[in-house]
Amino acid sequence: MTHTGLSRRRFLQLSGATGAALTLAACIPSAPADDMAGPDAAPRVVSHYAQGLTPRERLETDRWDPPQALWALEEAFKEENPNVDLEFVANVGTGYDEWMVTQLTAGTAPEILWYQRGWIARDYEKGWFNNLDPYLSQPNPYVDGYDSWKDTFQGPVIASGTAPDGHIYLITGDIVGTGFFYNQTKFDEIGAGVPDVWSDYQGVQQALADTGITPFSVSYHLDGGTQLYGSWTTRVFQDVLYDHKMEVISGGAPVTRTWKPGESLQPPSMVRAIRDGNYAATDPEWLEMLRLMKEWSVYYPDGFWALPTADVFRLWAEGEAAVAWLGSWMNKPVRNDPLIDFEWGIFPKMPKVTQDSSEFGGVDFPAMAGVGGVFQYITTSVAEERGTLDDTIDWLHFLTAPPNLIEALNDHGGFAPGVKDTTGADPSLSVYTDMMVEFGTERIEPFDSMLTREFVDAMWRNLQQFMAGELSAEEMSTTMQREMELAAQQLLNEHPDWAEA
Amino acid sequence: MSATVTAGTPGHAASDRAATPPSLLVRILSYRTVYLWLAPTFLLLFIFNYYPAFSALYHSLFQWNGANIKLFVGVSNFVELWHDPLWWESFWHLMILTIALVLINLTFPLGAAAMIFHLWNMRMAYFYRVLLVVPMVVPGLVVLMIWKFIYSPNIGLLNQTLELVGLEMLTRPWLGDFKLALYAIIFVGFPWVAGIGTLIYLAGFQAIPGELMDSAVIDGASTWQRLMFVELPMVMSQIKLVVILTIITAFQNFTIVLVMTGGGPGTETLVPGLHLYRTAMAYNRMGYACAIGTVLFALTLVLTYLNHRYLRSSVEFSGT
Numbered sequence: 067m068t069h070t071g072l073s074r075r076r077f078l079q080l081s082g083a084t085g086a087a088l089t090l091a092a093c094i095p096s097a098p099a100d101d102m103a104g105p106d107a108a109p110r111v112v113s114h115y116a117q118g119l120t121p122r123e124r125l126e127t128d129r130w131d132p133p134q135a136l137w138a139l140e141e142a143f144k145e146e147n148p149n150v151d152l153e154f155v156a157n158v159g160t161g162y163d164e165w166m167v168t169q170l171t172a173g174t175a176p177e178i179l180w181y182q183r184g185w186i187a188r189d190y191e192k193g194w195f196n197n198l199d200p201y202l203s204q205p206n207p208y209v210d211g212y213d214s215w216k217d218t219f220q221g222p223v224i225a226s227g228t229a230p231d232g233h234i235y236l237i238t239g240d241i242v243g244t245g246f247f248y249n250q251t252k253f254d255e256i257g258a259g260v261p262d263v264w265s266d267y268q269g270v271q272q273a274l275a276d277t278g279i280t281p282f283s284v285s286y287h288l289d290g291g292t293q294l295y296g297s298w299t300t301r302v303f304q305d306v307l308y309d310h311k312m313e314v315i316s317g318g319a320p321v322t323r324t325w326k327p328g329e330s331l332q333p334p335s336m337v338r339a340i341r342d343g344n345y346a347a348t349d350p351e352w353l354e355m356l357r358l359m360k361e362w363s364v365y366y367p368d369g370f371w372a373l374p375t376a377d378v379f380r381l382w383a384e385g386e387a388a389v390a391w392l393g394s395w396m397n398k399p400v401r402n403d404p405l406i407d408f409e410w411g412i413f414p415k416m417p418k419v420t421q422d423s424s425e426f427g428g429v430d431f432p433a434m435a436g437v438g439g440v441f442q443y444i445t446t447s448v449a450e451e452r453g454t455l456d457d458t459i460d461w462l463h464f465l466t467a468p469p470n471l472i473e474a475l476n477d478h479g480g481f482a483p484g485v486k487d488t489t490g491a492d493p494s495l496s497v498y499t500d501m502m503v504e505f506g507t508e509r510i511e512p513f514d515s516m517l518t519r520e521f522v523d524a525m526w527r528n529l530q531q532f533m534a535g536e537l538s539a540e541e542m543s544t545t546m547q548r549e550m551e552l553a554a555q556q557l558l559n560e561h562p563d564w565a566e567a
Numbered sequence: 568m569s570a571t572v573t574a575g576t577p578g579h580a581a582s583d584r585a586a587t588p589p590s591l592l593v594r595i596l597s598y599r600t601v602y603l604w605l606a607p608t609f610l611l612l613f614i615f616n617y618y619p620a621f622s623a624l625y626h627s628l629f630q631w632n633g634a635n636i637k638l639f640v641g642v643s644n645f646v647e648l649w650h651d652p653l654w655w656e657s658f659w660h661l662m663i664l665t666i667a668l669v670l671i672n673l674t675f676p677l678g679a680a681a682m683i684f685h686l687w688n689m690r691m692a693y694f695y696r697v698l699l700v701v702p703m704v705v706p707g708l709v710v711l712m713i714w715k716f717i718y719s720p721n722i723g724l725l726n727q728t729l730e731l732v733g734l735e736m737l738t739r740p741w742l743g744d745f746k747l748a749l750y751a752i753i754f755v756g757f758p759w760v761a762g763i764g765t766l767i768y769l770a771g772f773q774a775i776p777g778e779l780m781d782s783a784v785i786d787g788a789s790t791w792q793r794l795m796f797v798e799l800p801m802v803m804s805q806i807k808l809v810v811i812l813t814i815i816t817a818f819q820n821f822t823i824v825l826v827m828t829g830g831g832p833g834t835e836t837l838v839p840g841l842h843l844y845r846t847a848m849a850y851n852r853m854g855y856a857c858a859i860g861t862v863l864f865a866l867t868l869v870l871t872y873l874n875h876r877y878l879r880s881s882v883e884f885s886g887t
Contacts, residue, residue, distance in 0.1 A: 164848035171633035171853075192634035287743070288831035369720035371832055372743020377721060386721075520850045531833040536745045560636070 112449075112457050113153040113176035118395060118440035119474055120154050130402040135477035143464050150457045160289055163519075170194040170446065177449040177458040183226045183236055183438045184515025187333040190229035191561075195444035197233040201459050208467040215463065222326035223484030226437040230334055230564070235444055237462055239471050240481035242439030243394040243498020244298060246413035252279060252388045260413050264427070267417040271365040274388045281365035283387035285373040286533050292526040294375065295391060297514050298434050299359055300529075305508040306419055307351040307426040312509055315339045317567055323506035327437050330509045333557070334564040336516050340554040341565075345510075347546035354426050356532060356539040358419070363533055371534040380405075394498045395439065398479030401494075412497055415505060432509075435502035439481045441471070521553035620864060627857035634851070644858035654859065657837040660749060664838065665817040667753045672764045672813045673806065679760035680768030681794060696769065702761040711826045714755045718742045718827075742828050748835050752827055764809045771802035815870050818863060839863055 121136045140152045155176050158165045162180075169175035170192075181195070189195075202216035202224070212218045219239070227236025253259065256274060261267040271281035285291030305323070312321040316331055317338060331339070339345035346352065367373055367381060382390035383405040392400070400406065416434070419427035443462065449455040464470060468487040475481050475491070482488075482495040510516075513525045528545055531537040537545075558565055595602055627644055631637045648654050679699065686692040702710075717724045720740035729738050741751040756762070775798060783797045799806075821840030824830055830837035830845070839859060847856035 164844070167633070167848050167851060171851075192632065194634060288829040367721065369740025369743050372720050372740030374715075374719060377719070381721070518850070520852075523845065523849060527831065527833050530831060531745070534743065534745065534832060536833060 109149050109151040110454050110457055111151045111153055112178070112454050112461055113155055114178040114443075114461070115155040115158075115176045115180050116178075116440075116443075117157065117180035118480070119478055120157050122156075129404060130399050133474075133478045135474040139465065139470055139474060142470075143461060146464075147457070147460065150461070152461065173448050173451070175446040175448055177446060177452070177454055178443050178462070179446055180440075181236060181442055181444040182515070183238060183327065183442055184512060186227065186229045186235055187515065188518065188557075190231065190233075190235055193447055195235050195446055196450065196455065197235060198227075198237065198445065199233050202234055206463045206467065207460075208464050208470075215466070218466065218468070218485055218487075220484050220486055222324075222328065223437050226327040227442070228328060230332070230561070236438075237441075237443050237445075237466065238438045238484060239441035239443075239466050240439045240475055240484050241435070241437055241499055241502065242481055243433065243435030243495070243502055244391060245394075245434075245498065245501070246389050246416065247382060247392045247396075247400065248389045248411055248413060249382065249385065249387075250409040250411050252277075252385070252408070254409075260411070261417045264417050264419040264423045268361075268423075271388075275365060279385075280367045280381060280387040281389060282362070283378045283381045283390040284366050284370055285375045285378050286366075286371040286530050287373055287375055288526065288530060289375055291373065291375040291378070292371075292530050293514070295378075296526055296529045296533075297512055298391065299362075300355060301508040301510070301512045302416065302431045302434055303355045303358060303419075304351075304510045305432045306429055307354050307424065308345075308349075308510060309429045310426070311344075311351065315345045315510070317342075317344070321509045323432055323509055325433070325436070325502045325507050327507070330507070331511055333511055333516060334561070335567070336511050337554045337557050337564050338567065340517075340550050341558065347543045347550050351426055353539055353543055354424055356542065358424060359533065360539070371530050391434075393439075393480070394435075394482070394495055395478070395480030397492075397494060401479075414497075415501060430505055432507050433498075433501040433505040434507075435498050436507045437484060440478060441475070441481065441484070517550065517553035518556055521549050524549045623857040623860045623864070625857075626854055627861045629854040629857075631854035631857075632851040633847075633853040637854075640854070644855045645862070647855065648858050648862065653834060653837065653842055654839065656834055657839045657842045660836060661817065661838050663749060664753060665814055667750075668813050668817050669810055671753075671759050672762075672809050675759040676762060676764035676809070677768050677802075677806070680765050680772060681798070683765075683769060684772035684798075685790070696766075699761050699765050703763070707822065708826065711755070711823060715742070715827055718751055743832050745832050745835050748828055748832055752823060752836055755823060755827070764813075767805050767809055768802060771805035772798060775801045811870060811873060815867055818867050818870070 116136060119133050119136055121134045122132050124132055136154060140154075143152065144150070153176075166175070166179060166181070169179075175194075179195075203214050205212065206215040206218055209215075209218050216224055216234075223238050223241065224234065226238050227234045229235055248260070252274065253270075256270070256277060258270045258273060261270050274281040284295045286296060308315065312331075313319065315321075316335055321331060322329060336345065363370065367377075367387065378390055379392060379396065379399075381387040382392075383400075383403055385408060400410070416431035418430050421427045445455065445458050445462070449458045465474065466485065468483070468485045468489065471485055472483050472488070472490045475483050479492060480495075482499050483491050513522050516522075525546060528537060528542050532539065532542040589597070628639060628641060629637050630640045630644075683692050683695045683699075686695070716722075718741040720726060720738075720743065723741075725741065726738040729735065739747070742748050744751070779797060779801070780793070783793050788797065819840060821838050821844060824836050824838050824841050825844070828836045830841050840863070843856050843859040843863070846852045846859060
């Protein structure tokens with residue numbers, strides 16, 4: 067047999083050369099961004115996961131225009147920064163949390179990631195994102211008349227991105243709200259108005275049910291339904307039912323209901339309250355919350371625990387449900403959806419649970435609204451490694467300049483701006499901000515961010531089982547108390563400084 | 568072999584004993600081109616298959632959150648796994664799923680393959696074979712989304728059909744029913760014939776020697792007798808292969824559960840793969856997730872060994 071391939075010498079030479087080249091390539095440090103500057107240098111890339119603001123073309127299946135303002139803003143930014151390219155990462159949808167954790171763990175995350183302020187407490191020590199205090203204390207070059215970038219925001223809005231260590235890790239630029247969207251035509255048909263108190267509302271719901279319509283559209287599917295509606299419902303009920311006990315939970319300090327996130331009971335306070343037995347899933351208030359939720363659920367759609375979350379809006383838009391709990395982010399769709407051919411309105415507030423309905427009732431519900439919706443962004447620590455952190459901050463400076471922020475938020479249509487100068491903001495969103503300012507927001511940290519991810523997962527699974535009738539209130543309460551204690555202990559182990567106020 | 572082979576003659580035997588066998592390096596160098604071409608494959612195999620497996624084994628001994636905490640904890644992750652009720656619940660679901668899928672793959676695809684094999688019209692046999700293959704090109708996720716829509720409680724095809732034929736009492740949130748959700752997942756893909764199993768069985772049937780079939784006919788065997796006593800024994804190696812592949816796939820796959828139910832309602836459809844995924848990606852408990860992965864890996868390894876063993880034994884049935 068004749069070898070027509072490589073000679074032994076040639077093979078060894080090739081192997082050696084390839085190996086040496088690979089070793090050299092691995093050892094050479096990546097060039098810092100400054101070294102690449104210059105007219106002929108390749109543009110530096112800043113990738114941005116903009117969540118609901120991610121621009122995209124309208125599809126045939128879209129019933130309203132998707133957001134596109136960031137493209138126009140990108141163009142304007144590029145004119146001033148020709149050496150920076152922006153990349154908008156397509157929306158992930160369901161499973162975003164898992165995707166984000168994977169990207170952050172692997173060091174492949176975009177420079178800017180959408181992030182919930184409630185997650186900061188559990189992640190801020192992992193080195194995944196940057197402390198933004200040094201940047202916030204400097205002026206925003208795109209805004210005149212303010213001493214610092216931080217000063218351009220409404221105080222509680224930017225402060226909402228503060229971690230337990232006192233530093234701000236999140237740029238928050240908007241305000242979000244939810245409300246009971248009701249089919250006024252259906253309400254008129256049964257001669258009902260917007261009820262003020264819970265017992266009246268139950269009567270209205272029964273009257274609606276008697277006409278064959280689903281009174282309240284909601285989903286407790288684990289694809290996001292429980293995480294949304296379970297979270298909203300528990301957080302507003304807890305605030306009312308625990309009203310008399312807030313001082314006990316806080317360890318003695320009064321807890322005023324405001325719309326300012328930093329003034330509520332944060333995770334460290336909740337961990338201490340659980341440890342000291344001042345807050346427990348076996349509390350009568352907790353069990354009362356479960357009772358009220360269960361009673362309400364008779365007016366939910368059949369099989370609501372298996373209803374795909376997207377169907378919540380569809381049932382209401384097609385007139386099959388009388389009320390849907392929707393967010394301000396649906397403001398634009400609701401106004402433009404051709405499916406909606408009835409008069410509709412938004413409850414100015416949730417009907418009050420009086421002591422007729424519950425022994426712990428008697429105070430108004432808080433607004434199911436708050437700081438931080440679509441515009442909550444962290445800058446990931448990989449931006450520093452890639453040499454693009456300054457460009458990333460520059461893009462955020464540009465984006466949060468009030469006219470630009472308002473242009474982006476108005477284009478989306480579902481969020482009010484969180485900057486001081488709100489000139490040009492969409493007035494139709496005032497219903498949510500008014501509710502938020504008038505009634506304040508919940509004082510107890512929501513389950514989503516109160517403890518660990520395992521705890522919240524167990525919470526929603528158990529809640530779904532309870533709501534579906536597979537678990538009694540006592541069983542759920544006992545199970546969640548165990549989970550709560552485990553999670554609190556885990557957090558105390560991870561953050562020993564949380565042990566004391 | 569050629570008749571000119573002279574190995575075994577006394578003279579050559581003596582010279583063979585005298586010759587020193589070439590060293591490993593020399594043998595590798597003499598086939599260097601072959602090794603060079605194979606290298607990328609093995610490099611990628613090592614990076615994407617072997618390295619993660621060994622890395623998981625190593626990290627299963629740590630309390631590791633994938634970021635700033637990495638503490639050596641010995642086998643405590645495995646001890647915790649042993650006492651983890653979610654693990655045992657998910658493992659029980661896996662057993663139900665696996666048994667159901669094995670039974671399904673032992674019947675429906677086998678029946679479909681037997682029917683196609685028995686078609687006299689070769690053109691029709693070809694047509695049906697293509698018909699079974701075509702759905703395989705549809706992305707799996709699309710199929711799952713269609714089934715999710717079929718099961719949808721309000722607008723789903725299944726409930727709408729039941730209402731249409733006057734069986735409203737049977738309508739239910741199929742994927743939200745705590746007693747039926749797991750079985751609803753098993754039902755996905757009904758009638759389960761458009762898959763690789765059917766093709767494997769069909770290939771087995773087509774490899775049966777014609778003489779064997781002819782002699783069975785001459786001996787007066789009925790169609791049923793031919794199927795039971797000639798054809799099925801002849802495709803036994805394919806049956807074993809499909810069973811083992813089904814078990815391995817069932818152990819590894821959690822996509823269907825993730826997409827259809829997210830493990831719910833409650834934890835009624837949770838499987839170990841999804842438990843691992845959530846432990847790692849949602850709870851950041853990478854070390855514990857690695858322990859789950861290691862146990863699954865060990866179980867799969869045993870099954871792969873069985874697969875390997877049964878595949879080798881198939882030679883006796885190959886008929887070639």
